[in-house]
Amino acid sequence: MNFASFFTRRLLHSILVLVGLSILIFIIARILPGDPARLALGPFASKRQVEHLRHQMGMDQPLHLQYVSYVRGIFHGDLGLSFQTRRSVSLDIAHYLPATIELVMMAIVWVLVIGVPFGVLAGRYKDSWLDNMSRVVAFIGVAVPPFVVGLMGQLIFSYGLGILPTAGRLSLLTPAPPTWTGFLIVDSLIAGNFTALGDALEHILLPSFAIAMTGIGQITRLTRGSVSDILGKDYIEAARAFGIPNRYVTFKYMLKPSFIAPLTILGLTFASELGNAFLVETVFGWPGMAKYGIRAILRKDFNAIMGVVLIIGVAFVVVNLIVDVLAGYVDPRIRIREEE
Amino acid sequence: MEADQRALSSVGLEITITRWIAFKDRVGRGWYRFRRNPISLAGGSMVLLVILLAILAPYVTPYPRHAGPFTDFSSIFQAPSRSHWFGTDEVGRDVFTRVIFGYRVSLMMAIVVLGISVPFGVFLGLVAGYFGGWIETVIMRMTDIFLALPPLVMALAICSAFTPTIEKAMLAVACIWWTWHCRLIAGITRSLKTEEFVQASQTIGSSHIRILFKDILPNCASAMMVKITLDAGFVILVGAGLSFLGLGVQPPKPGLGTMISYGAAHLPMKWWLTVFPSLAIFFLILGFNLLGDGLRDMLDVEAEGI
Amino acid sequence: MLEIRDLCVYFRGYEGVSRVLDAVSLNVGRGERVGLAGETGCGKTVTMKTVMGLLKTPPAIIPHGEVILDGQNILEMSAKHLLQIKGMKISMIFQDPMNALNPVFTIGGQLYDVIRFAQSRSGNGRKRARTEIHARAIAALEEVRLPDPERILNSYPLELSGGMRQRVLIAMALVNRPSFLIADEPQTALDVTIGAQILGLLSELVRTKGISVLLITHNLGVIQETTERIYIMYAGQIAETMPTALLFDNPKHPYSQGLLASVPRLTGGEIAEGIRGTVPDYIAAPSGCRFHPRCDYVMPICSQKKPPPFMVELDHYVGCWLYGEDGG
Numbered sequence: 001m002n003f004a005s006f007f008t009r010r011l012l013h014s015i016l017v018l019v020g021l022s023i024l025i026f027i028i029a030r031i032l033p034g035d036p037a038r039l040a041l042g043p044f045a046s047k048r049q050v051e052h053l054r055h056q057m058g059m060d061q062p063l064h065l066q067y068v069s070y071v072r073g074i075f076h077g078d079l080g081l082s083f084q085t086r087r088s089v090s091l092d093i094a095h096y097l098p099a100t101i102e103l104v105m106m107a108i109v110w111v112l113v114i115g116v117p118f119g120v121l122a123g124r125y126k127d128s129w130l131d132n133m134s135r136v137v138a139f140i141g142v143a144v145p146p147f148v149v150g151l152m153g154q155l156i157f158s159y160g161l162g163i164l165p166t167a168g169r170l171s172l173l174t175p176a177p178p179t180w181t182g183f184l185i186v187d188s189l190i191a192g193n194f195t196a197l198g199d200a201l202e203h204i205l206l207p208s209f210a211i212a213m214t215g216i217g218q219i220t221r222l223t224r225g226s227v228s229d230i231l232g233k234d235y236i237e238a239a240r241a242f243g244i245p246n247r248y249v250t251f252k253y254m255l256k257p258s259f260i261a262p263l264t265i266l267g268l269t270f271a272s273e274l275g276n277a278f279l280v281e282t283v284f285g286w287p288g289m290a291k292y293g294i295r296a297i298l299r300k301d302f303n304a305i306m307g308v309v310l311i312i313g314v315a316f317v318v319v320n321l322i323v324d325v326l327a328g329y330v331d332p333r334i335r336i337r338e339e340e
Numbered sequence: 341m342e343a344d345q346r347a348l349s350s351v352g353l354e355i356t357i358t359r360w361i362a363f364k365d366r367v368g369r370g371w372y373r374f375r376r377n378p379i380s381l382a383g384g385s386m387v388l389l390v391i392l393l394a395i396l397a398p399y400v401t402p403y404p405r406h407a408g409p410f411t412d413f414s415s416i417f418q419a420p421s422r423s424h425w426f427g428t429d430e431v432g433r434d435v436f437t438r439v440i441f442g443y444r445v446s447l448m449m450a451i452v453v454l455g456i457s458v459p460f461g462v463f464l465g466l467v468a469g470y471f472g473g474w475i476e477t478v479i480m481r482m483t484d485i486f487l488a489l490p491p492l493v494m495a496l497a498i499c500s501a502f503t504p505t506i507e508k509a510m511l512a513v514a515c516i517w518w519t520w521h522c523r524l525i526a527g528i529t530r531s532l533k534t535e536e537f538v539q540a541s542q543t544i545g546s547s548h549i550r551i552l553f554k555d556i557l558p559n560c561a562s563a564m565m566v567k568i569t570l571d572a573g574f575v576i577l578v579g580a581g582l583s584f585l586g587l588g589v590q591p592p593k594p595g596l597g598t599m600i601s602y603g604a605a606h607l608p609m610k611w612w613l614t615v616f617p618s619l620a621i622f623f624l625i626l627g628f629n630l631l632g633d634g635l636r637d638m639l640d641v642e643a644e645g646i
Numbered sequence: 647m648l649e650i651r652d653l654c655v656y657f658r659g660y661e662g663v664s665r666v667l668d669a670v671s672l673n674v675g676r677g678e679r680v681g682l683a684g685e686t687g688c689g690k691t692v693t694m695k696t697v698m699g700l701l702k703t704p705p706a707i708i709p710h711g712e713v714i715l716d717g718q719n720i721l722e723m724s725a726k727h728l729l730q731i732k733g734m735k736i737s738m739i740f741q742d743p744m745n746a747l748n749p750v751f752t753i754g755g756q757l758y759d760v761i762r763f764a765q766s767r768s769g770n771g772r773k774r775a776r777t778e779i780h781a782r783a784i785a786a787l788e789e790v791r792l793p794d795p796e797r798i799l800n801s802y803p804l805e806l807s808g809g810m811r812q813r814v815l816i817a818m819a820l821v822n823r824p825s826f827l828i829a830d831e832p833q834t835a836l837d838v839t840i841g842a843q844i845l846g847l848l849s850e851l852v853r854t855k856g857i858s859v860l861l862i863t864h865n866l867g868v869i870q871e872t873t874e875r876i877y878i879m880y881a882g883q884i885a886e887t888m889p890t891a892l893l894f895d896n897p898k899h900p901y902s903q904g905l906l907a908s909v910p911r912l913t914g915g916e917i918a919e920g921i922r923g924t925v926p927d928y929i930a931a932p933s934g935c936r937f938h939p940r941c942d943y944v945m946p947i948c949s950q951k952k953p954p955p956f957m958v959e960l961d962h963y964v965g966c967w968l969y970g971e972d973g974g
Binding site for chain 2: 013016017018020021024025028029139140142143144145146147148151152154155159160271272274275276278279282283293294296297298300302305309312313316317
């Protein structure tokens, strides 16, 4: 039950993976056909200006030295300068990141609030109409592209029914609350600005749901399977045989083991949500990091690309670590097997 | 010595025949279950329908020339009508035709990506699971790196290095996809490695290659079939996403994601530009998912990671 | 203590009604140790579940029969009443200790729960303090000869060996002092030596506490060592019942004889014979005596009517027409 070593080993592993990732993306980004400096300055800039920019960006150094200086920069919180905007990438990302985080968090809330109870009920009342409906929902969730969900949502709710906004985080006319965290919902609550809160919620509803669809499908299906699996286990019957009341058995003895499987998939769900964010932010014009990343990719702004990739990689690693630790906490078998 | 060799080879032949009969029996029973399972039937027919439409595209579509560079500015933005079932787009092309041709691109994407990534991933998975040790560690770490980002993001990052075309997009996705298969096969191989029949093969001195292909690989077949089917849907989804973002199919080629992206700008007035390609791609992905799920039930696959 | 009278249990499934138990009757006296033997699939588990009240009655139907425990019919009890007796009057030991313990909770957690819910149901009113529950748990573990009970309480099932887990299960079954115990193949999932130890422990415990036991198994050797009287079951019908001592000497039912003939002997030179034919399908079960398709002594009446138990000698009844009006 050595939690510390379990955790440390995972952490080291994750760091290794991040390093590998950074090298990979670095190599890809630096092997661009076409000269990013030229791209940034345009076809009318002089050769000397292009050379100057290249020198400024350190591109005349050999590849591994560039990497080393880049990594050194990371430890200072410096992710380089964007080729396009000439601003610090770290500042740019810090500016756009909260919007994306808020969106993805909201999506996770959807997944947990809809997917888990639905899955539990479906597994408990297997083959009922509820169960069949859950399977339909699961299939649709996994099969429909998130940008389609977003667009259809816009079509129906924004253009059709007019009850939800089409784009952005806040209506133009609504005064934004002062920025404490960058999370509009939190900031509005802090400022007591309930109009802004309501407006922000309206705006986040559709996009977060679009992101969450895949996750809802996955979690519902997995939870359902897990619950129905656990209910057939001997230890549930044994608990009942020893006189433990049914409700207690359901809530304690069944739920805890049932949550193990969905928990392990939570990391993957988060990954899919991050990916979906790229699509959904585009549909809804959401001023988040994903949109920033897309622009960077289309313009081959590789410092920005690097920055976005690293942030996502780190986020993913952190979430996976949390999920692994949680899983190890809930399921002692994982902890014990780790030691063997 | 020669007699022994002849004896061994006749035994080998017997084993092969027995295996073939067993295989046919399994397939026969599996087909029976497949027929009875509504999910796999639904999925199978959906996929089959799309494949047929795609192959016969020039013959079943009313305006096959609209699939290429074609403009007819006198009939732009026409709502769905009897002559244009799905309406026309911003340069006057028939949307229905382009959707069917777009299916071609989607299916091609699945074929190319899986065609490259599956053999590669399976091979590496077999090697990793079987030989273990540092080989396994290295290979697994590599998969970890490629899986460190969500697949779409990783594909985007790789695509960023090149000019956006559909071929580069396919390659980018293939670069990522092998990791899933590698992991799956490695897991199965690792657990099979300790089974007795593998050890038996080892004791009679079969070469490693032989063991891998004769003993281990066939046991991965069911898991692989399910995974490939489900993957097809997923690959198409990622491809559509890439096209939607502008990194996949480039106009004037017809691609479902691209069409949706262009159509989005014209919401809600010209809704048919987005709705029909959206339904089309949903149909295809759903079909693969249902089929894969049905296959999973049918083949009773429980391997991890499917 | 326990009396089962003419119990019929059917299951409704896709393909039809599965008539698993056909008028099963057996009884266990106070303090008696009775065995229920039969091959896998003969209905032992269903019988056991019915007695424990663990049958799910939507798929299962009980058209006929009574299960009387200490004077009360289990089949007619309300759920609340059933809950009161579970674990306290009647308890059970499961076959596979690994599967019978919840892997994500500590032994202590599960044992405390069993203790805690028992006394809250017995209407004691006051809740026992944690220390008392803890003390009782330790005592229960010591009773089953587990060393270092404190450590075990804090362990997870995965950390214990098979034998230890089974001991824990026995402790859980006995902690609330039931008067009747059903043991479902308690030694099958364990190594032979460990299994023997467990059986020895079990025998000793039930003897000292005067618990009535119904031991369910397919292993005739185990039955012979641990029971006083046995029932032999085939395809949902009781074939024969006799004092255990007579089992190897004097089996009368053709099925029992076949069973014994199939047990390989260490001393003999003959190869053990099986019984020809296969276990029947419960949806289209053979009429009358269900063994008749496989019986070497079959007579016309065997397929027409189910034989009632005929007394052959004291406490020895056989459900076979050979010993009825015709044979002797």
